[in-house]
Amino acid sequence: MNNLIYFLIKARPWILFAVYVIISCFLLFNSNPYQQSVYLTSANEVSTKIYNTATGITSYFSLRDINEDLQRRNSALELEVLSLKQQLLEFKDMEYAQAHPVDSALQRYNFILAHVINNSVHRPHNYITIQKGSLDGIQPDMGVVDQNGVVGKVNVVGPHSARIISVLNDNLRISCKVKKSNTLGSLVWDGNDYRVALLEEIPRHATFAKGDTVITSGYSTSFPEGIPVGTIAGELKGHDDNFHTLRVKLFTDFSKLSTVRIVVDKMSRELDEVEADSETDTSEKK
Numbered sequence: 001m002n003n004l005i006y007f008l009i010k011a012r013p014w015i016l017f018a019v020y021v022i023i024s025c026f027l028l029f030n031s032n033p034y035q036q037s038v039y040l041t042s043a044n045e046v047s048t049k050i051y052n053t054a055t056g057i058t059s060y061f062s063l064r065d066i067n068e069d070l071q072r073r074n075s076a077l078e079l080e081v082l083s084l085k086q087q088l089l090e091f092k093d094m095e096y097a098q099a100h101p102v103d104s105a106l107q108r109y110n111f112i113l114a115h116v117i118n119n120s121v122h123r124p125h126n127y128i129t130i131q132k133g134s135l136d137g138i139q140p141d142m143g144v145v146d147q148n149g150v151v152g153k154v155n156v157v158g159p160h161s162a163r164i165i166s167v168l169n170d171n172l173r174i175s176c177k178v179k180k181s182n183t184l185g186s187l188v189w190d191g192n193d194y195r196v197a198l199l200e201e202i203p204r205h206a207t208f209a210k211g212d213t214v215i216t217s218g219y220s221t222s223f224p225e226g227i228p229v230g231t232i233a234g235e236l237k238g239h240d241d242n243f244h245t246l247r248v249k250l251f252t253d254f255s256k257l258s259t260v261r262i263v264v265d266k267m268s269r270e271l272d273e274v275e276a277d278s279e280t281d282t283s284e285k286k
Contacts, residue, residue: 089115092259109224110264112137116257117161121168121194128152128164130260135159143222143263149251150174150187150229151260153222162262168194168254175217176229178208184217187229187248194254196233202244208232214248221268 114136118129132138134157144151144164153172155165165172167189174187176199183206185199199214212232218225230248 108266111261112264114260114262119257121254124191126166126168128166130162133158133160133162138162138262141222144260145227146252146260150227151252167197175219176214177217179213179215181207195250197248197250199246199248202246210234221265
């Protein structure tokens with residue numbers, strides 16, 4: 001308290017001067033219209049700047065709420081776009097099924113349409129991922145084709161997706177035959193050109209010509225007989241003295257895969273049971 005009194009006594013001249021200035025300004029602006037208008041104009045400009053600054057600060061602190069609202073709106077729009085894309089895919093599936101009807105000779109089989117979401121062609125072991133899985137009826141070892149020919153075989157299945165082991169994978173061998181002569185062989189990829197595979201184990205006495213069509217043999221429940229594979233592009237010389245090895249130009253363009261069909265064999269379970277029983281009978285006789 002003593003310090004406050006001491007400060008007021010010491011600053012008394014300045015306080016008195018400030019009081020006189022305030023009184024003078026009040027008398028000046030209150031008694032003279034011109035000075036009063038100047039004062040009001042300046043005061044309005046100052047208050048306007050203060051209000052603008054305050055509004056800017058308030059808006060800045062409101063940006064977080066505005067940003068969150070925009071994020072919610074964007075999320076809703078993205079979900080709507082994804083829903084529309086899914087509907088478009090379903091319409092495309094219907095159009096694709098109408099444009100590629102199932103051959104009457106394949107009534108034993110059903111086909112599940114699926115869209116490719118991942119694919120590789122330049123690796124030693126190539127795989128394909130599709131956006132359908134076990135909940136759609138897909139199981140391991142089912143064959144996969146497209147509108148041109150053989151694509152591969154289902155390898156791993158999840159509830160909503162599946163992985164296909166591609167023809168462009170040297171771990172996959174498919175039983176095929178030369179259509180004209182019915183000569184059997186095994187289709188395998190040599191890891192080089194994604195447009196070409198090899199048809200191995202063709203007997204030396206077999207006859208074939210460049211341009212002959214290669215098809216699936218039907219000797220498994222994965223592929224029906226007669227699915228196109230490719231055409232003979234030539235023979236691989238010096239590969240094996242006992243068998244021919246043919247270069248097959250594939251019908252399927254693996255670099256442009258989009259929609260594939262998974263082969264569902266209605267008789268696969270019955271055939272597996274019959275073959276299992278046959279093996280059991282054979283072992284019992286031994």
